Amino acid sequence: MARLLILFVLMLTPAQALDPGEALADAALETRARALSQELRCMVCQNQSIDDSDAPLAKDLRQFVRARLLAGDSDAAIRAAVVERYGEFALFRPPVAPHTLALWAMPLLILLFGVVMAWRLVGKSARQNTSTPLQ
Amino acid sequence: MIAEFGHFVLVLALAVALVQALAPLYLMQRDTALALPLARRAALAQFILVLLAFLALTYGFVRSDFSLAVVFANSHVAKPLIYKIAGVWGNHEGSMLLWVLIVAAYGAAYAAFSKTQDGFSARVLMVQGWLGVAFLAFLLFTSNPFARLLPAPFSGQGLTPILQDPALAAHPPLLYAGYVGFSMAYAFALAALTGKEDGQDWARRMRPWILAAWVFLTLGIALGSYWAYYELGWGGFWFWDPVENASLMPWLAGTALLHSALVAEKRDTLKRWTLLLAIITFALSLSGTFLVRSGVLTSVHAFANDPERGLFILAILGLFTLAGFLLYGLRLPHLAADRPFQPVSREGLLLVNNIFLATATVTVFIGTIYPLILDALGMGKISVGAPYFNAVFAPLTVPFALLLPLGPLANWREGSMRPLQNKLALAAGAAALVTCGIMLTRGAASLMVMALFAAALWLFFGAAIDMAQRLAPYRARLHKFWSLPASAFTAPLAHGGLAVMLLGILAATQWREEAVVAASPGQQIEIAGVALRYDGLREVDGPNYTAEQARLTYMSGPHQGAHLYPERRFYEAERSQTTEAAITTDLIGHLYAVVGEASGDKRVLRIWYHPYVALIWLGAVLMALGGSFALATRLRRQM
Numbered sequence: 001m002a003r004l005l006i007l008f009v010l011m012l013t014p015a016q017a018l019d020p021g022e023a024l025a026d027a028a029l030e031t032r033a034r035a036l037s038q039e040l041r042c043m044v045c046q047n048q049s050i051d052d053s054d055a056p057l058a059k060d061l062r063q064f065v066r067a068r069l070l071a072g073d074s075d076a077a078i079r080a081a082v083v084e085r086y087g088e089f090a091l092f093r094p095p096v097a098p099h100t101l102a103l104w105a106m107p108l109l110i111l112l113f114g115v116v117m118a119w120r121l122v123g124k125s126a127r128q129n130t131s132t133p134l135q
Numbered sequence: 136m137i138a139e140f141g142h143f144v145l146v147l148a149l150a151v152a153l154v155q156a157l158a159p160l161y162l163m164q165r166d167t168a169l170a171l172p173l174a175r176r177a178a179l180a181q182f183i184l185v186l187l188a189f190l191a192l193t194y195g196f197v198r199s200d201f202s203l204a205v206v207f208a209n210s211h212v213a214k215p216l217i218y219k220i221a222g223v224w225g226n227h228e229g230s231m232l233l234w235v236l237i238v239a240a241y242g243a244a245y246a247a248f249s250k251t252q253d254g255f256s257a258r259v260l261m262v263q264g265w266l267g268v269a270f271l272a273f274l275l276f277t278s279n280p281f282a283r284l285l286p287a288p289f290s291g292q293g294l295t296p297i298l299q300d301p302a303l304a305a306h307p308p309l310l311y312a313g314y315v316g317f318s319m320a321y322a323f324a325l326a327a328l329t330g331k332e333d334g335q336d337w338a339r340r341m342r343p344w345i346l347a348a349w350v351f352l353t354l355g356i357a358l359g360s361y362w363a364y365y366e367l368g369w370g371g372f373w374f375w376d377p378v379e380n381a382s383l384m385p386w387l388a389g390t391a392l393l394h395s396a397l398v399a400e401k402r403d404t405l406k407r408w409t410l411l412l413a414i415i416t417f418a419l420s421l422s423g424t425f426l427v428r429s430g431v432l433t434s435v436h437a438f439a440n441d442p443e444r445g446l447f448i449l450a451i452l453g454l455f456t457l458a459g460f461l462l463y464g465l466r467l468p469h470l471a472a473d474r475p476f477q478p479v480s481r482e483g484l485l486l487v488n489n490i491f492l493a494t495a496t497v498t499v500f501i502g503t504i505y506p507l508i509l510d511a512l513g514m515g516k517i518s519v520g521a522p523y524f525n526a527v528f529a530p531l532t533v534p535f536a537l538l539l540p541l542g543p544l545a546n547w548r549e550g551s552m553r554p555l556q557n558k559l560a561l562a563a564g565a566a567a568l569v570t571c572g573i574m575l576t577r578g579a580a581s582l583m584v585m586a587l588f589a590a591a592l593w594l595f596f597g598a599a600i601d602m603a604q605r606l607a608p609y610r611a612r613l614h615k616f617w618s619l620p621a622s623a624f625t626a627p628l629a630h631g632g633l634a635v636m637l638l639g640i641l642a643a644t645q646w647r648e649e650a651v652v653a654a655s656p657g658q659q660i661e662i663a664g665v666a667l668r669y670d671g672l673r674e675v676d677g678p679n680y681t682a683e684q685a686r687l688t689y690m691s692g693p694h695q696g697a698h699l700y701p702e703r704r705f706y707e708a709e710r711s712q713t714t715e716a717a718i719t720t721d722l723i724g725h726l727y728a729v730v731g732e733a734s735g736d737k738r739v740l741r742i743w744y745h746p747y748v749a750l751i752w753l754g755a756v757l758m759a760l761g762g763s764f765a766l767a768t769r770l771r772r773q774m
Contacts, residue, residue: 020653092520114490
């Protein structure tokens with residue numbers, strides 16, 4: 001129980017992003033850095049991005065991202081480098097790939113299914129209306 | 136003694152719940168007239184017994200009776216009284232007792248207030264009885280809140296400091312009142328499936344209960360979000376955490392249910408879908424509390440990582456869900472057919488609303504469980520987080536918000552938007568104008584963001600037109616607010632509230648400003664057009680903590696001379712710390728200051744400006760208010 005409680009407290013440790021001096025001087029690069037950081041998972045935290053976390057590992061990764069941006073890497077290259085280190089688990093937005101196809105396609109499929117079902121219901125009603133004229 | 140009394144009445148409550156669950160079943164075959172009075176009295180008795188048990192546990196917490204295991208593990212003498220009381224539900228056993236109390240309260244409320252004397256009412260109470268049996272058994276056999284410790288310890292371990300907060304004291308009761316409220320939807324659905332009453336009747340009787348549940352759930356989620364905003368230290372208000380998702384799913388499904396039940400009541404159609412939705416909504420409510428608690432989803436809310444409890448929970452969840460679906464499948468062929476309807480009509484548009492809400496529910500569901508499934512199948516570990524949900528929800532929200540204002544403006548049966556053409560054009564024009572204004576003053580954002588802004592504004596103006604339409608016949612007596620029909624405010628407030636919330640989310644995320652500095656006393660920090668001076672740090676003592684308190688002074692702007700006091704608190708008993716943000720409110724924008732760790736001889740300060748952020752919770756309150764007006768309409772009609 002005590003161990004659980006400690007775990008519980010650790011998970012809730014207040015999140016505090018960026019340390020002073022971490023941000024890049026170039027505003028455009030910094031915007032990209034923030035956007036990227038929000039998509040990368042802090043590997044030692046509970047459901048936090050590296051942008052939100054004050055864990056040392058998150059800070060390392062934030063600095064890594066910024067260093068690569070300064071070196072002129074593309075967002076995709078940086079993501080790939082992070083995946084190489086930590087696996088796909090580190091991406092909060094999974095890439096579209098065969099094993100995530102259902103994840104990305106499902107919302108659209110459900111929406112289409114709903115529309116088709118509704119269409120059939122209304123279509124049926126229209127047919128019924130014509131076959132049984134109002135008294 | 137008091138604790139043993141509490142335990143004893145809990146056992147009695149289980150016995151009474153068994154009577155409530157079984158007796159009507161038996162009597163309905165023989166003497167129907169007896170079934171209802173018996174079920175009613177059992178429901179009232181069950182509530183009184185559970186309430187006594189709850190009071191007994193509260194007494195234990197208030198008196199800091201550390202011979203009780205839950206009090207020892209979750210309380211401390213040096214804690215303010217309100218958090219001793221809130222501590223009752225700040226742990227697994229106590230929160231389960233609260234859950235059981237609310238189940239019993241809904242049953243008793245139905246027994247006391249439902250006027251209709253028929254077999255349907257008896258069946259509703261019977262299902263509530265079964266729920267009471269299941270949860271009381273769970274409580275007594277796996278999570279007894281009255282377990283004693285021998286010898287009794289001298290001091291307690293305290294309540295997690297981050298939970299010692301007024302908003303979080305009220306968050307679980309509101310949330311549970313919402314979740315459990317949807318058990319009424321389930322009970323009504325099962326009662327409807329086993330009887331011959333027609334759709335309009337059960338839907339009419341079900342609606343006030345699901346409205347109440349929805350209002351509670353809306354407020355509960357909003358309060359949780361507001362708490363996270365000011366307590367977790369940087370001003371995030373929604374994290375797409377599995378637990379948040381677990382509460383969002385029943386909310387989305389419940390919102391769909393509210394609307395489809397309206398169609399079932401008024402137009403005698405969409406009945407099958409409404410019944411299915413009622414069962415699904417409750418199943419999602421159950422998994423909202425229990426799957427999260429059982430530790431299947433790792434989460435901050437998971438107090439109960441105990442395999443025995445987990446299995447019991449899973450059994451309850453599976454049993455009630457399966458029973459619901461089974462009954463639905465068996466009775467479906469015997470249900471009266473839905474009445475046909477026209478696509479352009481209020482019911483047609485409400486159906487579209489349901490399609491979107493169902494899609495949203497499924498999206499949250501898939502996003503939450505997909506990583507678990509993939510992992511279980513050995514297909515790799517992935518994360519599904521905020522960027523995924525934002526990417527999927529944004530394109531769903533635009534058409535949803537565009538269609539939404541049309542529903543309340545359309546007529547039942549045969550709708551035509553033509554008479555409203557001019558007013559709708561006005562709303563569209565106003566939305567377009569404001570969107571352009573935003574682009575000119577703030578600069579153009581991405582196309583999706585601008586589309587969301589435009590859609591939210593259109594929704595807002597559409598709700599305003601709807602309200603004006605509904606109040607038009609009462610123009611002469613607008614000043615007599617209480618004489619106006621409550622129904623004129625229902626949809627406009629709820630839909631307008633959603634618009635306000637969307638605008639708040641967009642503005643707060645798009646225009647947030649941030650300053651992170653290591654400051655020494657006397658240093659000035661510029662943010663959002665104002666200058667703040669860091670004055671230094673001092674130690675302060677709270678009732679059960681000590682704190683480092685920083686002082687910031689406004690050097691310019693309307694608050695010139697005012698101070699901000701962000702704190703870092705250290706809780707002795709619990710050996711942990713929290714950050715308390717200092718927030719200045721400019722009506723709807725917040726300046727949000729947090730004091731961080733030392734950096735050499737300097738102090739890290741993190742300051743944010745969150746413009747329009749208060750609109751998010753204001754929107755939620757407006758939605759809840761809309762729901763309350765709908766409830767008021769119904770209650771006024773019954774009296």
